[in-house]
Amino acid sequence: MKSRRFLSLVLAFALALTGAAHAADFPRRPLKVVVPFGAGGSGDLTIRTLLKFVNFGQPAVIVNMPGGGSSIGVMEVYNSRPDGYTLLANTPAGMVVGELKKQLPAGVTSDMIPICVMGVDNPMFCVGKDSPYKTAKEFFEYAKANPGKIRVGSSGMSTMYVNALIVMDAGKVDLNYVSFDSATKSRAALLGGHIETLIATISENRALIAAGDLIPLFVFSAERSPFMPDVPTLKELGYDVTGCLGTRGVWAPKGTPQEVVDYLEAAFMKGLNDPEFKRVYLEDMGIEPVAWGSAETRKWVADNTAYYKALLEKYSVKK
Amino acid sequence: MDILSTLGTGLQAFFTDPTVFPLLTGGVILGLIFGCIPGLTAALGVSLILPLTYMMSPIQGLATLIGIYVGGISGGLYGAILLNIPGTSASIVTCFDGSPMAKQGKAAEALSMGIFASFTGGTFSMIVLVTVAPLLAKVAVIFGPWEYTALGIMGLSVVVSLASKDLVKGLISAVLGIFLAMCGIDPVMGDARFTFGFWQLNSGFPTLATLMGFFALGEMLTQVRSLSTKGEFTVMQERVPLIPSWENIRRSGLALTIGSIIGTAVGILPGVGQSTAAMLAYSQTKALSKDPDSFGSGRIEGVAASESANNAVNGGAMIPMMTRGIPGDLVTSILMGGLVIHGLQPGPLMFKLNTDVVGSMFIAYALSNIVMVVVALLLIRVFIRLLRVPAQVLYPVILIMCVLGTYSVNSRIFDIWVLLLTGTAGYFLTNSGFSLPPLILGYILGPIVESNFRTALAASKGDFSSLLHQPIAVVILVIAALFIALPFWPKKRNA
Numbered sequence: 022m023k024s025r026r027f028l029s030l031v032l033a034f035a036l037a038l039t040g041a042a043h044a045a046d047f048p049r050r051p052l053k054v055v056v057p058f059g060a061g062g063s064g065d066l067t068i069r070t071l072l073k074f075v076n077f078g079q080p081a082v083i084v085n086m087p088g089g090g091s092s093i094g095v096m097e098v099y100n101s102r103p104d105g106y107t108l109l110a111n112t113p114a115g116m117v118v119g120e121l122k123k124q125l126p127a128g129v130t131s132d133m134i135p136i137c138v139m140g141v142d143n144p145m146f147c148v149g150k151d152s153p154y155k156t157a158k159e160f161f162e163y164a165k166a167n168p169g170k171i172r173v174g175s176s177g178m179s180t181m182y183v184n185a186l187i188v189m190d191a192g193k194v195d196l197n198y199v200s201f202d203s204a205t206k207s208r209a210a211l212l213g214g215h216i217e218t219l220i221a222t223i224s225e226n227r228a229l230i231a232a233g234d235l236i237p238l239f240v241f242s243a244e245r246s247p248f249m250p251d252v253p254t255l256k257e258l259g260y261d262v263t264g265c266l267g268t269r270g271v272w273a274p275k276g277t278p279q280e281v282v283d284y285l286e287a288a289f290m291k292g293l294n295d296p297e298f299k300r301v302y303l304e305d306m307g308i309e310p311v312a313w314g315s316a317e318t319r320k321w322v323a324d325n326t327a328y329y330k331a332l333l334e335k336y337s338v339k340k
Numbered sequence: 341m342d343i344l345s346t347l348g349t350g351l352q353a354f355f356t357d358p359t360v361f362p363l364l365t366g367g368v369i370l371g372l373i374f375g376c377i378p379g380l381t382a383a384l385g386v387s388l389i390l391p392l393t394y395m396m397s398p399i400q401g402l403a404t405l406i407g408i409y410v411g412g413i414s415g416g417l418y419g420a421i422l423l424n425i426p427g428t429s430a431s432i433v434t435c436f437d438g439s440p441m442a443k444q445g446k447a448a449e450a451l452s453m454g455i456f457a458s459f460t461g462g463t464f465s466m467i468v469l470v471t472v473a474p475l476l477a478k479v480a481v482i483f484g485p486w487e488y489t490a491l492g493i494m495g496l497s498v499v500v501s502l503a504s505k506d507l508v509k510g511l512i513s514a515v516l517g518i519f520l521a522m523c524g525i526d527p528v529m530g531d532a533r534f535t536f537g538f539w540q541l542n543s544g545f546p547t548l549a550t551l552m553g554f555f556a557l558g559e560m561l562t563q564v565r566s567l568s569t570k571g572e573f574t575v576m577q578e579r580v581p582l583i584p585s586w587e588n589i590r591r592s593g594l595a596l597t598i599g600s601i602i603g604t605a606v607g608i609l610p611g612v613g614q615s616t617a618a619m620l621a622y623s624q625t626k627a628l629s630k631d632p633d634s635f636g637s638g639r640i641e642g643v644a645a646s647e648s649a650n651n652a653v654n655g656g657a658m659i660p661m662m663t664r665g666i667p668g669d670l671v672t673s674i675l676m677g678g679l680v681i682h683g684l685q686p687g688p689l690m691f692k693l694n695t696d697v698v699g700s701m702f703i704a705y706a707l708s709n710i711v712m713v714v715v716a717l718l719l720i721r722v723f724i725r726l727l728r729v730p731a732q733v734l735y736p737v738i739l740i741m742c743v744l745g746t747y748s749v750n751s752r753i754f755d756i757w758v759l760l761l762t763g764t765a766g767y768f769l770t771n772s773g774f775s776l777p778p779l780i781l782g783y784i785l786g787p788i789v790e791s792n793f794r795t796a797l798a799a800s801k802g803d804f805s806s807l808l809h810q811p812i813a814v815v816i817l818v819i820a821a822l823f824i825a826l827p828f829w830p831k832k833r834n835a
Contacts, residue, residue: 059670059673059674060387060390060674060677062673062677065677066677066680066681069391069394069681070681073394083391084751085387085750085751086750086751086752087543087750088524088542088543088544088546088750089524089525089539089542089543090525090530090542092525092539092542092543093539093540093542093543093750093752096539096540096542097752122530123532124525124530124532124542125539126539169801172799174799177527177530178528178529178530179530197798197799197801198798199795199798199799200527200528200529200795200798201791201795202527202528202791203611205610205665205666205667205673206610206611208665208666209480209481209483209610209660209664209666210481210484210485212481212664213481213482213483213484214481214484215484215485215799216799225665226665227685228665228685228686228687228688228689228690229664229665229687231685231689232687232688232689234688304683305680305681305682305683306680306681306683
């Protein structure tokens with residue numbers, strides 16, 4: 022009896038060890054990171070830069086799968102095997118809005134497992150250099166006095182549209198949202214005077230801001246952006262809201278084992294905390310580096326989903 | 341900003357580093373290979389090499405990428421002329437007259453003119469880029485939604501002149517193309533159209549798969565029927581002249597001019613692209629020629645117009661990219677990513693602060709055209725030998741390359757299915773007398789017209805009369821109306 026017990030104890034111990042050994046075996050082959058945007062854009066460059074600072078022991082290959090907003094890439098990863106070898110680099114806000122707009126099946130965002138968030142590319146509200154209003158206060162006054170006259174442009178009908186709705190809802194102004202199929206087209210439209218105001222990300226427009234062609238009026242984040250410390254936030258202007266932020270994160274499909282998620286999270290966090298990585302993001306790319314882990318991201322998504330949903334429902338009646 | 345000093349700084353930066361020129365040459369050769377193989381494109385070449393350039397200095401990286409760009413757009417003409425299968429979508433129009441010329445035994449003439457035209461178009465747009473780039477940057481933003489709508493409509497009106505032989509079938513093709521482009525998520529409002537809940541169709545029928553399917557696969561399927569009766573592909577001339585004859589150059593003078601100007605102008609306008617520029621240039625050349633009906637049966641001017649236009653787009657596209665950070669086409673948007681990753685911000689500041697990079701890019705573009713001409717002309721002999729390979733071997737290889745190339749764009753099996761589907765559809769369409777060029781025009785221009793039209797109306801809150809405030813748009817629409825009316829004009833007189 023005693024020897025049997027001993028044997029079963031040894032066996033149990035051995036089995037427990039193999040469990041740990043499996044986790045240590047990951048990764049055994051290269052990882053695939055799907056980027057649901059085209060090569061060269063902000064969504065693509067952010068993950069490429071981060072991967073240079075992360076060491077998994079195996080190479081990580083980036084695969085660009087643009088299309089359908091970002092829904093094609095998201096669905097590919099969602100439907101892939103949850104073994105940790107296929108990851109998604111995307112903006113949580115984009116996924117939340119995509120689900121609300123029925124571009125993604127319901128539940129995709131909450132089903133996918135967030136691993137980390139690497140940086141925030143905040144949107145800002147700006148005007149051109151010939152604009153009659155050059156501060157946020159002047160803009161809101163003008164907008165209140167001229168309902169429906171001011172056009173605000175941006176790319177697409179997802180996160181940027183929600184930002185426009187936030188401005189309209191919080192500031193109680195009536196703006197005319199014009200959607201363009203790419204950020205560059207919306208930027209060109211502002212520069213050409215076809216729209217009066219623009220909602221765009223900071224990182225893509227630093228050169229134009231420095232040259233004076235774009236004047237930022239306010240930012241959508243809770244705190245001022247390190248790239249433009251003189252530009253107020255919506256909160257400071259008296260509107261207690263934050264916008265749809267351009268947080269760039271990494272996700273794993275539903276069902277990925279917890280040890281694998283933990284391993285990936287640890288590896289990413291190491292890279293995210295590297296001071297050289299932070300410097301590259303800040304100085305070279307114009308993106309605020311952050312280091313959110315899995316739990317923080319999940320909380321952010323939960324908090325913001327209800328808010329965006331209410332906004333979209335409120336304004337969809339007007340169609 | 342002094343042009344000569346920029347060029348001087350560029351030359352210095354370019355040649356101080358001895359690795360830059362070999363990298364550029366390597367880029368051009370790689371680009372030509374990617375361009376000539378149907379299914380592989382310039383954009384693919386650039387996006388594959390882009391990560392490698394992160395390790396290099398900015399000037400090394402940009403020289404390589406620009407080399408691939410120029411080579412890639414030029415390379416498509418080999419397949420277009422010799423096999424009636426364009427290597428890239430930029431060379432679709434080159435098939436129209438290039439392939440008939442090859443079948444008449446004039447393949448070498450067509451090839452050398454095509455390469456010469458590519459060089460001419462590229463050099464013309466390079467001169468424009470270097471001399472007036474900052475001034476023209478304004479043009480890139482003057483075109484707003486109404487202007488793009490008008491431009492798209494003008495492009496579509498070209499259908500009438502291209503399909504004048506059987507107008508109804510041409511229009512049906514165009515509508516079919518527009519319909520294919522409509523499937524997917526609507527770019528303006530974000531609603532899914534004609535996807536039937538099938539999320540794979542969210543981004544619509546992928547462009548490369550569709551174009552390659554219709555032109556490459558469709559053509560191969562058609563040719564396969566007559567394979568048993570045909571021995572070789574084309575009858576090649578004994579002597580292969582490398583440079584086009586003076587007479588050919590003289591005859592194509594107008595075509596080259598039109599192609600270069602239209603190509604540069606289209607390149608400056610973001611989002612229009614090489615194939616549209618080629619079609620516009622071709623139809624203009626045809627309309628202005630003394631014998632428009634002979635186009636499509638082997639007129640060398642057709643090849644000249646198409647190839648000069650598609651290469652001119654490259655230089656044109658670099659103008660808004662460098663001066664304003666607004667990329668003119670897909671490859672320049674990837675190039676922009678290349679600049680950003682090196683901490684460079686394209687825009688007016690880059691001209692002031694990084695004059696050496698700007699100058700090097702100008703030099704790189706100019707040199708790429710020269711290297712391209714030399715390599716491309718030498719490659720003519722290689723391609724002639726390649727044609728001796730029997731079709732039974734060549735076509736499957738091309739098919740494999742198309743499949744691989746299509747898959748490499750988005751890494752989706754769905755794209756391959758689209759390739760096969762459109763190839764089969766293309767076969768049936770061609771054999772029922774429906775020509776493909778109107779379909780492609782509809783497919784490419786339909787979305788441009790639709791999204792810009794809706795954006796224009798959204799911006800004016802539904803007010804159609806806002807069109808009248810945009811004189812440029814009105815002028816373009818009048819030109820479009822003329823394009824539609826002109827082919828019918830003489831007939832009216834006779835009646």
